[in-house]
Amino acid sequence: MIELHHLNKTYQVDGRQVTALQDIQLQIPAGQIFGIIGRSGAGKSTLLRTLNLLERPDQGRVLIDGIDATALDQAGLRTLRRQIGMVFQHFNLLAHRTVAANIRFALELAGELDSSAMAARVAELLALVGLTEQAQQYPAQLSGGQKQRVGIARALANQPKLLLCDEATSALDPQTTQAILQLLLDINQRLGLTIVLITHEMAVVRAICDRVAVIDGGSIVEQGTVADVFLHPQHAASRNMVAEDGHAAVLDLAGKLHSVAGKLLRLTFVDAATYEPVIAEVGQQLASPINILQGSVGRIKDRPYGQLIVGLQGDVSAAQAAFASRGVRCEALAA
Amino acid sequence: MSAPLFDWSLIDWADIGTATLDTLTMLGASLTFTVLLGLPLGVLLYLLGPRRLLANQPAYATLSFVINALRSMPFVILLIVLIPVTVKLVGTSIGVAGAIPPLVVGAAPFFARLVESALREVDLGIVEATQAMGATTWQIVSRALLPEALPGLLAATTVTAVTLVSYTAMSGVIGGGGLGDLAIRYGYQRFQTEVMVITVLALLAVVQILQMAGDWLVRRATRK
Structure with a gap:
């Protein structure tokens, strides 16, 4: 269970104050897939990064299973981060390491397993994401979808209870996107871990999320179950996101149906x-x-x-x- | 019949051999110390830079200024200015040993800048991902940044090695010896064009071999 209380964050850009997050209040239930949707610049990326304190909020508290992450010292924060996996839009794999060594990297940093235990864990993760064959290849030899599978395996290496996905499918083609989303759904169901993902695509939210929050201009303007927000969007920003998806009958019909009686x-x-x-x-x-x-x-x-x-x-x-x-x-x- | 253009019999091959060895000694020793000194300096410069892990504007500006100051000093001047320091460090200010401290002081700031820019080539996303895995700053530097930047660091070392070869030519000013010194003293000052030709060819060979070895290492380290 994650609770965000009154998060605020402003940046200085060329001497101007830019509000990235404004009084964010959010509760993310354990075991669910929680989507945060918004346009680029809406603050969703900053919001996601406050969960593992890659971005420190100016005000407010980040509670992860009751622990206030904003109050942790450096060592405490590193321990917390090892329990939170993160998957990135551009994968962020180490180019000089093979697929297997990229996954082992997370284990090496944690330093809890000996080398044979690490090898066993890496083999297990490779099987989970379907990359056993590619273990000795380098990232440059992989397709986008395969790279993201490595990213996911690496994020899961230390058996986190929370997985953060930063536009994990935005750099992928539609077919690969579906495969990666299925993998995330599968992981959520098999391992029971909480997933928080940010996206600008309603289709991603519709495919795998349980709940969704819509962020606009640094504020959460709407949140609820995906069915509620998708079928009955209340805020203009949500309606726009839904309309762009083109899969709900919310289009503005005024002027188009004037000839219809009744x-x-x-x-x-x-x-x-x-x-x-x-x-x-x-x-x-x-x-x-x-x-x-x-x-x-x-x-x-x-x-x-x-x-x-x-x-x-x-x-x-x-x-x-x-x-x-x-x-x-x-x-x-x-x- | 006119005299041949070059009279190779004038060349003392033993001198050329000694000079080549001197050049290689100065190069090897100064390159080693340049890397040992310049690498941490470059890493520090990178880390203190804007929006980096240890971003600190005053510290960055200060370090940057010192490095620029050293880099703007002509090497010939540095050789002379550093004489007291050199005496303290190696006990003499002349000869091959006396040339090494100024060579290091001349090349390390240059190498540090190259290290900084090689590290900047590493995608910030990789730093972020490593940070998100709970890495310490030391782990980020030693496990992610330096290994990822290895091709760039090897290229930087190659460029620095070639620069050091040309610096060694000036070490003759303090009696440092080496091929460049031979070229100036015999080839230029005594009009022995033959010596000039041979030393220049020898320098060319040294530089060429360095560059080829460097390029080979860079290719081997590159996984992109």
Whole structure:
């Protein structure tokens, strides 16, 4: 469990004060995959780095399992950092070391294992990330996805309870991104460790996160379960992130649907409701046709969802009641 | 029939041999001490620099100024200015031994700057990743920065070695001997062009071999 209390951080840039973090309040439950999403410059990278004190906040406290990281001395901080793995956008592997030696590097720095125990641990990690064959290659000989697997294996070497991912898939192609995200999900489920990742892509959050916080201008503007934030974004910054993803029916329809008679409703289906013929049933019950104008269906992590914008001629409140009784959220949109 | 352009019989090959050996002795000893002194100095310069691990503006500025001051001193002047120091260190201010301290003082600041820039070539992300693994500053320097910068450090050592060869030529001023000294005293001052040609060729060979060896080491160390 990670708790951030009233974190503030400002930088001096060319004599000007730039606010990087503003009164950040965040709780990250243990064992979850927690996403922090925001545009570049929103402060997400700074926020992630306060968790292992690579960035020291000007004010506020960082509690990791009840230990205030900001109060630790240098030795205490190094011990804490060994329990926190970190994965980077540009991998940050040592070019002069082989794949196996890069993973062993984390073990050497910790200095807790003898050389045969290190070799065994490295072999175990290579198998976990699927790089046993590449053990003796150098980073320059690997593809981006393979490099990131080395980065992940290295981050896991000292059996951390927390893994920080700094745009871990942003330098990878879409296919490799999916494979790395699956690996992270797999690690989260098999090892039960907490993952905090930052990204600018809603697709990453939708694929593997349990909860998400949206950061904008150095502040957390919205947080909640991924389903809530993705399907019902409240803040303009969240709506923009969702709209860019192009997988939710939240687009602004004003001016595009003026020719449609009747009221516009947005229907949101999650889990079991996605398998029922809800639209047809409600249409029959109200004896009025329902016109599907726009929509999307997909998955949020492993939960199926659907979101439709429909036109309805007839009683909106009766329709809302009918949908609600079938477990479908129904919102009237201003046409 | 006109006289041949060069009369090689004038050359005392034993002199050339001694001079070559002197040059190599001065080079070997001064390069060793230059690296021993310049490497820590370069690391310190890097660490104190802006946004680095031990960033300290006043300390960086001071160290930087001292290094610049030493580097701006012409080597011939340094040879003379350092005579009292040289006597203290090696007991004499003349000969091959007397040339080594000024050579080191002349080359170490230069080498330190090259070390600083080689370290700056290492991606800051690697420093950050090592830090995130809970490394001490010493571990970051010894386990990540220096090994990652090894090709750059070897190239810096090669450039410094070549520079030292040309510095040794000036050691004749204090009776240091060596190929450069021979070239000046016989080739230039006594108009023995043959000696000039041979010493220049010998210097060329030394520099060429140094550069080739250096390039080979850099290639071997490079994993990019």
